[in-house]
Structures are given as structure tokens and as C-alpha cells.
Amino acid sequence: MMTQGIPLYYFLIISTLMFFIGVFGFLTRRNLITMLMSIELVLNSVNINFVAFNSYLVPHRMQGQFFSLIVIAVAAAEAAVAIAIIINIYRNFRSIETDKVNEMKY
Amino acid sequence: MTFNDILLMRHELLLTAVMLLVLIVDLFATGNNRKLIIPLALVMFLIITVVGFLPAQYGKLFGGMYETSGTTILMKNVLNIAVFIIFLQSVAWLKLEENKQKLAEYFVLILSTLIGMNLMISSGDFLMLYIGLETATIPLAALAAYTHHQTKSAEAGIKLILSSALSSGIMLYGISMVYGTTGSVSFTEVALNWANAPLQMLAFLFFFAGMAFKISLVPFHLWTADVYEGAPVNVTSYLSVVSKGSAAFVLMLVLFRVFPSIVDHWQKVLYAIAVLTMTIGNLFALRQQNLKRFLAFSSIAQAGFILLGIIGASSLGMTTVIFFVLAYVFTNLAAFGVLSAISAATGKENMADYNGLYQTNPRLSLLLMLAMFSLAGIPPVAGFFGKFFLFTSAASKGFYWLVFIAVVNATISLYYYLLPVKAMFINKNENPIPSFRSDFYTKAGLLLAAAGTLAIGMLSIGYEYIASFSFGLQ
Numbered sequence: 001m002m003t004q005g006i007p008l009y010y011f012l013i014i015s016t017l018m019f020f021i022g023v024f025g026f027l028t029r030r031n032l033i034t035m036l037m038s039i040e041l042v043l044n045s046v047n048i049n050f051v052a053f054n055s056y057l058v059p060h061r062m063q064g065q066f067f068s069l070i071v072i073a074v075a076a077a078e079a080a081v082a083i084a085i086i087i088n089i090y091r092n093f094r095s096i097e098t099d100k101v102n103e104m105k106y
Numbered sequence: 107m108t109f110n111d112i113l114l115m116r117h118e119l120l121l122t123a124v125m126l127l128v129l130i131v132d133l134f135a136t137g138n139n140r141k142l143i144i145p146l147a148l149v150m151f152l153i154i155t156v157v158g159f160l161p162a163q164y165g166k167l168f169g170g171m172y173e174t175s176g177t178t179i180l181m182k183n184v185l186n187i188a189v190f191i192i193f194l195q196s197v198a199w200l201k202l203e204e205n206k207q208k209l210a211e212y213f214v215l216i217l218s219t220l221i222g223m224n225l226m227i228s229s230g231d232f233l234m235l236y237i238g239l240e241t242a243t244i245p246l247a248a249l250a251a252y253t254h255h256q257t258k259s260a261e262a263g264i265k266l267i268l269s270s271a272l273s274s275g276i277m278l279y280g281i282s283m284v285y286g287t288t289g290s291v292s293f294t295e296v297a298l299n300w301a302n303a304p305l306q307m308l309a310f311l312f313f314f315a316g317m318a319f320k321i322s323l324v325p326f327h328l329w330t331a332d333v334y335e336g337a338p339v340n341v342t343s344y345l346s347v348v349s350k351g352s353a354a355f356v357l358m359l360v361l362f363r364v365f366p367s368i369v370d371h372w373q374k375v376l377y378a379i380a381v382l383t384m385t386i387g388n389l390f391a392l393r394q395q396n397l398k399r400f401l402a403f404s405s406i407a408q409a410g411f412i413l414l415g416i417i418g419a420s421s422l423g424m425t426t427v428i429f430f431v432l433a434y435v436f437t438n439l440a441a442f443g444v445l446s447a448i449s450a451a452t453g454k455e456n457m458a459d460y461n462g463l464y465q466t467n468p469r470l471s472l473l474l475m476l477a478m479f480s481l482a483g484i485p486p487v488a489g490f491f492g493k494f495f496l497f498t499s500a501a502s503k504g505f506y507w508l509v510f511i512a513v514v515n516a517t518i519s520l521y522y523y524l525l526p527v528k529a530m531f532i533n534k535n536e537n538p539i540p541s542f543r544s545d546f547y548t549k550a551g552l553l554l555a556a557a558g559t560l561a562i563g564m565l566s567i568g569y570e571y572i573a574s575f576s577f578g579l580q
Contacts, residue, residue, distance in 0.1 A: 019279055026272055035268055042275035049282035058289045067233055067291060071278060074240045078271050081244050085251050085263040092257045101261050104332045 011052035018045035032086050032096040036079060043075045107167075114165050114174050117158055117182045118224050124150045125217040132210035140206060144197055147213045148547075151193060155186040166230060170292055173230040176575040180428065181227050181355045188348050188435040189220055194551030195443045196340035198544065199450040204253070212252065215245040216344060223352035227359065231292040232281045235356070236274070239320070243270045246349065250337040262336025269329040270319065277316020283309035293364045300367045310365060314375060317360070320353035321409050324383040331390070334402035339449045342398050343442030346405040351431040354409070358416045358427055366579050369419050376417045377508060383410030384515040391522050395457050397445055400522070401438070404481060407519060408434060414496045414512055418503035421578035426495040428572045433480070433488035436558030441477035443552045444470050451542045457526055462535035467542070471530040473556055480559050482523035483516050488562035495569075 022041030029035050047068040054064025086096055093100050112119070128147050135143060158179070166173045193213070200209040222241025229235040247270070251263025285291050287306050288299040300306065315326060322330040334342045365372055387407030394400035415427035447470065449455055464471040480489035493516060501509045544552075561567050 022275070023272070026268075032264060032268070036271075039268070039271045039275055042272065043278065046275065046278040046282050049279070050285060053282065053286040053289075057286065061290075063233070063291050064285055067236075067281075067285070070233060070237060074237070074244075077244055078240070078267065081247055082264070082267045082271070085247065085260060085267060088251060088254050088260045089264055092255070092260050101264065103258055103261055104335050 008052060008056045011048055015045040015048040015052070018042075018048070030098050032089065032098065032101075033083075035098075036082050036086075040075060040079070043071055047071055110163065111165070111167060114163060114167055115172065115228075116162060117154075117179070117186075118221050118228075120154045120157060121217050121221045121224065124154060125214055125221070128210055128213045128217070132214075135210070140209065141201065143210050143213070144200060144547075148190075148193055148197075151186075151190055155183070155190050158183045158186050170230045170294065171234045172225070172228050174228055177359075177424070177577065178227050180572060180575045181352070182224050184428065184432050184435065185220065185223060185348055185352055187432075188351065188439065189216065189344070191435075191439045191443075191551050191554050192216075192340060192344050192348070194547050194554065195343070195439065195446050197547035197551075199338065199340055199446060201545075202450065204255075208252075212249070212340075215249050219243075219245045219249075219344075220348070223348065226356050227352060229356075230294075232284070232296075233291055235360070236278065236281070239274060239277075239316075242349065242352070243267075243274070243320075246270075246341075246345065249341045249344070250333055252338055252341060256336075258336040259338065260336075262333045265329050265336075266333045273316050273319035273326065276312050277319075280309045280312025280314075280316065283312065293360070297364050297366060300365075302368065307368070307371065310368065310372070311375070313360075314357075314372070317353060317357045318379065321350055321357060321412070322406050323379050323409055323413070324386045324406065327383070327387070327406050330406055331394075331399050331402040334405075335396055335399045339398065339442060339446040339455070342401075343439060343446065346401065346442070347435050347438050350405060350409060351435065354412050354416075354427065354431060358424060361416065362419065362424070362577070362579055366419075369579055373417055373419070376413050377505070380410050380413035380417065380508060381511055383407065383413065384512060385410075388515050388518045388522075391519070394522075397455055397457055397460070397526065400457065400526075401441060401445075404519070404523070405438070407515065408481070410515070411493060411496055411512060414500040414505070414508065417505060417508070418499050419579040420499060420503060421573075421576045422502060423499040424576035424578055425569070425573040426492075426499045428576070429569055430492035430496055432568065432572075433492035433559075433562050436555050436562060437477055437480040437487070437489050440473055440552065440555035440559055441481065443548070443555050444474040444477070447544050447548050447552070448539060450548075451544075452539055454539060457529050459539060460526060460529045461533040462538035463530040466538050466540060470552075473552055474530065475527050476556060476559060478523045478527050480563065482520045484520075486563045488559045491563060491566055 018041050022038045025038030026035050050064040050068040090096050131143055162179055164175045219242045222238045226235055226238030229238055247263050247267035250266050251260050253259040283305055287303055288296045319326040384407050387403050391403035415423045480487035483490045483493040497509050
């Protein structure tokens with residue numbers, strides 16, 4: 001096995017880091033595309049979790065692997081719709097900075 | 107897998123068939139023929155709604171990923187009724203010149219989100235729940251950005267998709283921790299292997315945050331007002347009625363089925379969130395001028411009331427939640443129906459524009475007044491009994507302080523629900539919205555909503571029927 005000798009919690013540390021970097025990026029970045037990239041980080045940290053748990057804890061069943069496959073597919077669909085809307089935003093506002101896209105407040 | 111097994115998925119399959127049919131007809135439609143899609147979709151959807159009530163078999167499919175029972179079918183039927191009324195009410199808006207080219211998209215997107223919600227309600231494991239949730243959310247963002255030349259609509263779309271993507275990411279992280287600690291994603295196995303480990307509590311909170319976002323509970327509600335204001339009126343009514351109702355159903359089912367062993371813990375969480383949601387929703391609704399924004403905060407407050415039914419974890423609680431959502435469907439659609447009729451005819455959506463509406467459009471004003479009374483919970487209309495039953499179910503489990511806070515909030519809400527009524531009947535206006543005639547579809551949609559509001563209020567139709575399908579923990 002390729003993962004021989006690597007403890008499970010190494011993977012969990014990486015995925016937790018990725019998750020919080022993603023959330024942090026989402027909250028602090030002001031560019032819509034970068035916010036989308038941050039969400040991808042969050043989703044990929046989930047994928048690492050699923051695959052690692054699967055191969056270490058329940059290697060005889062593939063539920064975690066399938067889950068991460070579906071997450072990847074859904075993330076692609078989400079990105080497609082989000083980017084379509086972002087292009088539309090650019091046509092309307094001539095900008096994709098969140099500071100400009102704030103007609104509605106409170 | 108036999109034909110009878112496939113029939114278990116009757117609701118989803120019929121919806122898929124109609125969705126594909128509309129899509130294909132749209133391919134071949136040209137010019138004025140495209141308008142024929144509207145009656146086609148309406149008739150097909152009416153058939154689906156009726157077929158949904160026929161007796162059905164219950165069972166599991168795909169190794170327990172998909173399950174049907176009396177409860178899930180009942181919930182799907184409630185959603186179907188709501189969507190049918192929304193379709194009727196949106197015809198006038200779809201016939202506008204700017205929407206003619208893309209009216210089929212409206213039906214296709216709404217139907218595909220409805221399929222997602224049905225899958226979510228029927229899910230027997232977290233994977234199906236996630237697929238359903240995303241199928242329900244992603245097309246909604248496209249719908250919110252439907253009028254793409256309007257800046258507000260595009261802004262609503264991006265706000266919805268980004269915040270929903272982050273919240274489903276957080277929810278997924280919770281699910282991955284559930285998977286890591288129990289070794290499975292199926293509801294029954296997770297409930298069996300639950301060990302009350304600290305990591306599992308964290309996982310539960312992450313999962314709950316994702317669901318709370320969908321129901322727009324405080325403090326996960328910040329997207330609601332902006333998206334409701336920016337989206338077209340009919341999409342807003344879909345968001346506030348069907349999307350919210352289905353998410354409340356799913357939260358209730360999952361709490362009862364997957365997390366029964368930590369019922370003491372999630373009751374505390376729900377307690378705090380319910381108090382926050384009712385109070386903050388109400389206080390923000392007080393100062394809104396745009397009617398869509400106003401109804402957004404009102405729907406946040408109503409979501410807080412729904413939690414009162416879930417918190418008892420009893421069979422009575424489930425009955426009251428489904429009954430409340432049914433009453434809320436008719437009530438809120440009566441309000442949104444008036445808004446959408448006026449918006450399609452004149453494009454006006456602010457409360458100040460409604461001054462003196464009674465002089466020019468008395469019937470619409472009376473209907474909006476009925477809806478506001480029902481939302482505020484004045485007897486004898488539907489909203490009163492919806493709230494009354496919810497309070498009963500929470501009080502029967504000993505949550506007296508929560509019920510007290512809810513009653514105080516219901517009283518506060520009376521003030522702002524009467525503001526539009528005052529605007530229509532008392533405030534003077536030099537040039538009120540001119541008198542206009544609505545087409546057949548709008549009238550039918552408004553009549554259905556009004557009839558439902560009155561019938562549920564006066565006769566409590568369906569309460570025993572709903573009670574016969576409910577289940578609880580204790």
C-alpha cells in the first residue's frame with residue numbers, strides 16, 4: 001500500500017488546514033472568482049477527508065470514494081452556474097469586485 | 107428491479123418526464139408557438155399533483171438510499187400543491203415581452219429544483235441528501251438571476267450561489283466527520299453506530315449549520331433579504347414557500363431519524379436558534395419598505411415558529427409542522443400572488459406605492475389583507491391555527507418559556523403585518539396604482555390560495571389526514 005507508514009491524522013491535519021484556509025479566503029477576498037476558488041478548497045478538503053477515512057477505516061466498502069466523486073461532479077456544476085452568473089455580473093456592473101456589487105443592503 | 111419498484115419513485119419520475127417534455131417542446135417551438143408551453147406545463151403539472159395523491163406502495167430502493175413512506179409522499183404532495191399555485195401566478199409575468207424567449211427555462215429550472223427537493227425528502231443516506239440538496243439549490247441561483255439585464259437580479263443570483271456553496275461545503279465537512287466516526291453514510295447505520303463522541307457533536311453542528319442556511323434561520327439568514335429582493339417576484343415566492351418548506355421537512359426527518367440519541371443536545375440548539383430567529387426576523391421586518399424584503403424577514407420569523415414544532419420531537423410536533431407549512435403555503439402564496447400580479451402589471455414593489463390601493467383595486471387589497479391577517483395569526487384564517495398547533499406541541503413537551511417568547515413575537519409581528527393593510531386602506535395617495543384586470547391564470551392562482559387560506563382556517567382540513575402519517579421520537 002502506498003499509504004503505509006503515514007498515520008491517518010496527517011491527512012486530517014492537511015484537510016482541516018485546507019478547510020479553514022478556504023473559509024478564511026471566502027470571508028476576506030473581494031473578488032468573486034477568488035471566492036469561488038476558496039469554495040473549491042473547502043470542497044476538496046472534504047474529498048480528502050472522505051477518501052482518507054475510507055481507505056483507513058472501512059477499506060472493504062467504497063462509500064467514501066463514491067461520495068468524493070459525486071462531490072467533484074457537483075462542484076463542477078456549481079462552478080459552471082456561478083461563473084455564468086459572474087459573467088452576467090461583469091456585463092451589468094463592469095466589475096467583479098464585491099465592493100461594486102452591493103446595490104442591496106440591510 | 108421490477109416495474110413496481112420503479113413506481114416507488116413515481117413523484118420524481120413524473121417530474122422528470124414533464125421537465126424533459128417541456129425542454130423538447132421548447133426546442134421545436136418558434137415565435138408565438140412558444141406561448142403554448144404555458145398551458146402544456148400547467149396541465150401536465152396538474153396531472154402530476156393529482157396523481158401524487160393516489161394510493162402508493164412504500165419501500166426502499168438502491169440499497170436503502172431512497173425510501174418512501176406515507177410521510178414523505180404527504181410532504182411531496184404539499185410541495186406539489188404549492189408549485190402548481192406558483193405556476194398559475196407566474197403566467198402573467200412570463201407573458202411579458204422580455205420573458206417570451208426564455209419562458210420554458212422557468213418551468214425546467216423550477217421542475218428540476220423540485221425533483222431535488224423530492225429526492226432530499228426521500229433520502230435514506232447522506233449521499234442522496236447531498237445530491238438532492240445541490241439539485242435543489244444550483245438551479246435556484248440561475249432562477250434568481252433570471253432577469254439578467256437587471257443588476258439586482260444578477261446580484262441576487264451570485265449572492266445565493268456563493269453563500270449556498272459555502273454552506274453546503276460546511277455541511278459536507280460535517281458529513282465527512284460523521285462518516286469518519288461511524289464508518290457509514292446511511293441514516294440507519296449512522297444512528298446505530300452513534301457514540302456521542304465530541305467529534306460527532308462538532309459534526310452535528312456543521313451539518314445543522316448547512317441545513318439552517320437553507321431554512322434561513324438566524325444567524326445563517328444574511329443572504330435571505332438580498333436574494334428575495336433581487337429575484338423576480340415569482341422566484342421569491344418559490345424560494346420562501348417551497349424551498350424553505352422542503353428544507354424544514356428534511357431537517358425534521360433527519361433530526362428524528364439520524365440523531366435520536368442526542369435529542370437533548372439538539373433541543374438546546376433549536377431552543378436558542380428559535381428564539382434568535384423569531385426575534386431578529388421580527389425586529390428587522392419592522393423597518394422594511396420594499397414588500398419583497400418585508401416578506402423575506404417575515405418568512406425568517408415564520409421559520410423560527412416552525413422550529414417550535416420540531417423541538418418537541420413528538421408525533422404531534424411533526425403533524426403541526428406539516429400542517430403549518432400547508433397553511434403557510436396558501437397564506438404566503440396569497441400575499442405573493444397579489445405582489446406578482448401588481449408587479450407584472452405596473453412593476454411597483456414598494457409599500458408606499460400601495461397607498462390607496464383599495465380605491466382602485468379593492469379585490470386585490472382584500473386578498474392581501476386576508477394574507478396579512480393569516481401571517482399575523484388572527485383567527486379564523488389558516489395562520490392562526492398553524493401557529494396555535496405549533497405552540498400546543500411545544501407546550502405539551504414543557505417548553506413554556508419558548509412558547510411565551512413566541513407569543514410575544516407573534517404580538518410584535520401584528521404591528522408590521524398591519525402596515526401594508528394601513529397603506530392600502532387608510533393612507534391617501536394622489537396617483538395610486540391604476541385599476542387593472544388580471545388574466546384567467548392569475549385569478550385562478552389567487553382564488554386557490556385564498557380558498558386554501560380560508561378552508562384550512564375555518565375547517566382545519568387535512569389535520570387528521572396529516573396526523574395519520576406522522577411519527578415522533580417519544
